[in-house]
Amino acid sequence: MSRLPRSLSILLSVAIILLGAYPLFGDVLFPNKHAFLMQKLTGIMIMAVMAMSLDLLVGVAGLVSMGHAAFFGLGGYMLAMLSPEYSAANLWVVLPAALVVVAIASAMVGYLSIRTSGIYFIMVTLAFGQMGFYFFNDSKLAGGSDGAYIMVKPAVEILGVSLLNLGDKRTLYYVGLGALVGVYLLLRVVLASPFGRVVSAIGVNENRVRGLGFDPVAYKLLAFTIGGTIAGLAGFLAAIQYGFVNPATLSWHHSGEALVMVILGGMGTLFGPAIGAFVFELAKMGFESVTEHWLLPMGAMIIGIVLLLPKGVGGLLLQLFSGRSKMEGGQ
Amino acid sequence: MDIWFFLIQVLNGLQYGLLLFLVASGLTLIFGIMGIINLAHGSFYMLGAYLTFWLLQSVDSLLLAIVLALPISAAVGYLIEALLVRVLYRRDHLDQVLLTYGLILIFNEAQRMLWGGDVHGIKVPAALDWSIPLTDTLSYPVYRMAISAVCAALAVGMYLVIQRTRFGMWIRAGASNRDMVAALGINVNLLFGAVFALGAVLAALSGAIAAPISSIGPGMGDTVLIICFVVVVIGGVGSIKGAFLGALLIGLADTFGKVLAPDFASFSVYAVMAAVLLVKPRGLFA
Numbered sequence: 001m002s003r004l005p006r007s008l009s010i011l012l013s014v015a016i017i018l019l020g021a022y023p024l025f026g027d028v029l030f031p032n033k034h035a036f037l038m039q040k041l042t043g044i045m046i047m048a049v050m051a052m053s054l055d056l057l058v059g060v061a062g063l064v065s066m067g068h069a070a071f072f073g074l075g076g077y078m079l080a081m082l083s084p085e086y087s088a089a090n091l092w093v094v095l096p097a098a099l100v101v102v103a104i105a106s107a108m109v110g111y112l113s114i115r116t117s118g119i120y121f122i123m124v125t126l127a128f129g130q131m132g133f134y135f136f137n138d139s140k141l142a143g144g145s146d147g148a149y150i151m152v153k154p155a156v157e158i159l160g161v162s163l164l165n166l167g168d169k170r171t172l173y174y175v176g177l178g179a180l181v182g183v184y185l186l187l188r189v190v191l192a193s194p195f196g197r198v199v200s201a202i203g204v205n206e207n208r209v210r211g212l213g214f215d216p217v218a219y220k221l222l223a224f225t226i227g228g229t230i231a232g233l234a235g236f237l238a239a240i241q242y243g244f245v246n247p248a249t250l251s252w253h254h255s256g257e258a259l260v261m262v263i264l265g266g267m268g269t270l271f272g273p274a275i276g277a278f279v280f281e282l283a284k285m286g287f288e289s290v291t292e293h294w295l296l297p298m299g300a301m302i303i304g305i306v307l308l309l310p311k312g313v314g315g316l317l318l319q320l321f322s323g324r325s326k327m328e329g330g331q
Numbered sequence: 332m333d334i335w336f337f338l339i340q341v342l343n344g345l346q347y348g349l350l351l352f353l354v355a356s357g358l359t360l361i362f363g364i365m366g367i368i369n370l371a372h373g374s375f376y377m378l379g380a381y382l383t384f385w386l387l388q389s390v391d392s393l394l395l396a397i398v399l400a401l402p403i404s405a406a407v408g409y410l411i412e413a414l415l416v417r418v419l420y421r422r423d424h425l426d427q428v429l430l431t432y433g434l435i436l437i438f439n440e441a442q443r444m445l446w447g448g449d450v451h452g453i454k455v456p457a458a459l460d461w462s463i464p465l466t467d468t469l470s471y472p473v474y475r476m477a478i479s480a481v482c483a484a485l486a487v488g489m490y491l492v493i494q495r496t497r498f499g500m501w502i503r504a505g506a507s508n509r510d511m512v513a514a515l516g517i518n519v520n521l522l523f524g525a526v527f528a529l530g531a532v533l534a535a536l537s538g539a540i541a542a543p544i545s546s547i548g549p550g551m552g553d554t555v556l557i558i559c560f561v562v563v564v565i566g567g568v569g570s571i572k573g574a575f576l577g578a579l580l581i582g583l584a585d586t587f588g589k590v591l592a593p594d595f596a597s598f599s600v601y602a603v604m605a606a607v608l609l610v611k612p613r614g615l616f617a
Binding site: 064066113115118119123126128131135137140252256260267293296298299301302306 | 433435439553596605609
């Protein structure tokens with residue numbers, strides 16, 4: 001992935017700074033709805049992490065997964081299952097444990113799905129995602145179809161000193177923001193590495209990559225596992241935020257929503273899907289406030305995007321800013 | 332396990348499998364011929380069930396309600412193809428997935444607005460509402476046998492239409508080379524619209540005939556859609572023969588899964604899929 005035009009980088013940085021400052025001035029702007037909006041934004045930032053992880057598969061490696069939410073949900077379920085009922089879990093234990101389990105699960109699903117391609121891959125990932133859904137829905141492992149509660153948020157301590165209180169809404173907001181920025185930078189580093197370049201090349205032309213002597217299967221499998229694990233991290237954070245997990249977090253409707261965020265934002269741009277998460281969730285909020293039948297305008301919006309805006313908001317921004325930087329004589 | 336009990340489960344499994352074939356054949360036909368992955372296929376199944384339920388409030392006969400529901404479903408299918416799907420032929424699968432996903436949301440919400448969130452049932456028609464006694468305690472309902480018979484007859488009919496008629500020849504030709512068929516003077520848009528409508532009718536018919544032995548409720552289309560994907564994946568995308576065998580396999584796996592391991596019944600179906608993928612990544616008949 002090439003560097004972003006400088007003006008676009010500046011714009012994105014300003015957006016992040018504004019997000020970072022929001023808890024400080026939100027009270028003044030929205031006196032009645034501040035607490036609600038802060039929670040909403042926390043949730044959106046977590047979904048943005050999920051959307052970026054899916055972009056690694058869909059936009060970069062060309063793997064259109066319709067089962068990505070399974071890993072998101074699994075991350076949350078791991079927290080619920082590893083937390084003691086009435087006391088706090090140790091984050092330094094449960095987070096790595098959850099991520100390892102999600103990584104193993106995504107490697108297994110990846111191993112079976114990556115042998116297929118195109119439309120087949122879509123159907124297979126969708127089916128495996130539903131398998132995860134039914135696993136938690138039908139079994140009595142964690143509350144079945146009712147879901148499970150996480151009564152006490154995990155403790156973040158070093159040598160007995162509490163570093164973060166995850167029960168505090170503002171702290172959690174900054175954890176979400178940290179995850180958003182951290183995962184974005186991590187994925188940019190990954191994509192700039194030799195590994196990332198091969199994965200991007202597979203997305204463009206797999207046969208040529210094979211012709212150059214690389215084994216695309218190994219690269220795709222690793223990308224699939226990384227994407228799945230990051231989605232697991234997002235699900236883990238969401239479970240901390242809501243204190244609750246249910247099978248719907250794994251369902252294919254949730255995978256579909258993530259896919260819409262990626263397309264809405266512009267696939268393959270990484271920052272685009274994060275923007276897509278904001279646009280999608282805010283649109284959903286808007287529709288919900290107007291009508292209880294909000295799925296109707298939502299469905300129409302999705303169809304409209306496919307027909308009219310195939311490159312998404314991110315593609316639009318890139319076009320806009322790369323045009324301008326050329327005129328300025330920049331990169 | 333008692334032999335009669337075993338036999339009943341086999342019959343149930345085959346009946347479910349044949350019904351799944353009817354739904355899945357439309358899905359695989361639309362993909363094989365038009366190259367379209369249609370997530371809204373399950374919505375047609377739901378449409379068929381709800382239309383039949385709705386029409387039964389004005390007419391007495393289930394048969395008549397189904398007969399009336401089918402042309403409506405065909406019209407809905409044809410309109411969707413003409414207005415939306417037609418744009419997608421030159422787009423990639425991702426756009427197809429998203430657009431038809433948007434359609435599902437609209438279908439589901441429209442269903443809730445028109446018919447509400449309650450679960451409904453339809454009575455088995457009196458003429459078929461009896462059972463064939465097998466032993467003193469076990470018997471097999473005739474309506475289920477009627478479903479199997481209808482599905483099997485349609486499977487044979489579909490095979491004959493595709494392999495032996497001119498329309499079937501156009502379909503097969505359109506699948507292998509769309510532009511060439513158009514150059515030979517066949518109206519490809521009309522042909523594809525007809526195939527899409529045919530797929531919609533097959534799904535709607537399945538939903539309608541299954542309604543008396545299952546329930547009609549929100550989300551019913553989604554469940555069927557996913558199972559049909561599993562069927563198509565096992566059989567090989569685009570292969571009718573594969574869909575047939577895949578559907579029977581899944582019908583039996585699901586039925587016996589429910590009997591032998593009720594806690595993991597929904598799971599057994601996916602286990603079969605994973606096993607097939609391990610051996611044949613492109614399905615049995617790709």
